[in-house]
Amino acid sequence: MSNENLTFFETLVYGHQPCEIWTNGTEGALYQLGNTVLMLGYMGGSGTFGAIYIYCCLAPGFLCHALWGWISVCGLDVFTWNLLLILLCLLQLCHLVFRLHQDSFPSEEFRTLYTTVYLPLGVPLPVFKEVAGACENRVLSLSIEETYALEGKTPINQLSLLLSGRIRVSLEGQFLHYIFPYQFLDSPEWESLRPTEEGNFQVTLTAEMDCRYISWPRRKLYVLLAKERYIARLFSVMLGNDIADKLYSLNDKLFARSGVRLDIRLPSLYHVLAPPSTGESGAGAAEPRAPGNPAAPPLQTHPERNPPNSRVPHRQPWPSDGELPSGEDSTSLILEDFADLTGSFMEYGRDSPPGGHPTPFQRSWAPLAPTDTPKL
Structure with a gap:
């Protein structure tokens, strides 16, 4: 068969001299070790850690082949290609480690916060990273019976979210409600002020157990909300839901x-x-009309409770807090x-009486x- 009539595929199969003599020797330990490491490397998984495992095995395998080409074969092309493959594996490893560091959480508490609160809302991880960065990725703590805010004294200069523990809210010593994990500590105070206004807490917040919380500085959070519309809507939904929960907890009382x-x-x-009102108080204290007046029927009362000659006592207005x-x-x-x-x-x-006119x-x-x- 002439080489001129061969196709490209036939050239690959028949266009070379066949191997007549096969060597019985091996290529050396470096060549065998390199192939063994490559075989182990290709058994890695498909995730991020699986890719790290693969490249960690490929780099030593190509290094063995490069040394084999430099020492045993004495081929510059073998050494150069394997050296290039080693560099590519190292670059891929650096990229994977950088991405893994970006996707990591500052602490386990932030990971739990994301999976419990933000992930069900469909918040992407980069957005949560930006929200957590606004509080400087710090987790603060309160010991038992330590106060977070005092009524009339503590200024409203931050917004905090409870991560663990329980906070007791009271007003003038009277218990109002509790604040549980993943609820805001001061959402009503945050919504009551405009960005340019200042104010103090009207309630006292006391830790009933060891508590952990994160806190956003007020001005820094306002800057973030003004810059990121998605984060502003996210906080609006979370604050509205938190205030509604606090109102329902007051309703339970x-x-x-x-x-x-x-x-x-x-x-x-x-x-x-x-x-x-004043008019209603005067009407309640007035004498009932005479029985002979047909325009307005008399107010019928129980004979045992109110004798005919007794006056119905006038209920005083609501006393003030000091009274x-x-x-x-x-x-x-x-x-x-x-x-x-x-x-x-x-x-x-x-x-x-049945059929009577309403009073x-x-x-x-x-x-x-x-x-x-x-x-x-």
């Missing part, structure tokens, strides 16, 4: 004496929580009046009907 849970969203509860007796707070007084008021409504409804009190006030809201 509103209980009637009968144990029925009240809902702060009830429109009728607003009339109980709000102080009475409250010791051991009582405004919440307890509100609940006592609410329980009395609901009882009077039930009794008055039973005493009203002015019934026309001006909505019925107070506490609802048993589900536990949040």
Whole structure:
């Protein structure tokens, strides 16, 4: 077969002199060791650490081949190509280590924070790195009974997120609610001020156990929110959800004496929580009309509770915080009046004659009907 009529494939197969004599010797220990290391290297995985393992094995394998080409074969091309492959493996190793360092977390607490709070929201890791960088990747601590803020004294100059422990919130010694892990410590204070305003805490925050938290300086965080719109929306959602949780925790404190849970969203509860106006107070203290006046039927009362000649005592306006007796707070007084008021409504409804006209009190006030809201 002439070489002129051969195709390219046939040239590769038949266009060279066949090996007539095979050598029985080996190429040396360096050549065999290099191939063994290469075989082990190609057994690595496909992840980041698998790629690091592969390149860590390829570099010594190519080094063995380079030494074999320099010492045994005395071929400059063999040595040069293997040396180039060694350099490429080292560059790939440096790139993988750099990426691994970028994807790492400053501490295990930041890793837990990302997987618990930010990852369910779909926040990319580089964005979380930027958020964590705004707090300088520092985790602060509070010991037992150490105060984070004092009412009327501590300025609002930061925003903090609790990582572990529990914080007790109180006002003038009265317990309000708890702050649990992955909740903001001062979200209401943060939302109450504009960027140019200054203010102090109105509540006291005390650690009930050893606590760990991160804190963003106020001005530095404002600069980040103004620069990154995505981070600003993220904090808006997180702060709104946190404030709603705090409101619901306050709602859990509103209980009637009968144990029925009240809902702060009830429109009728607003009339109980709000102080009475001047006109309504005067109307409540006025004498009932004479029975002979047909324009307005008399207010019917229970004969055993209110004798005919007795006056209904006028309920005084709500006392101020300074006038409250010791051991009582405004919440307890509100609940006592609410329980009395609901009882009077039930009794008055039973005493009203069937088919009678509604009284002015019934026309001006909505019925107070506490609802048993589900536990949040």
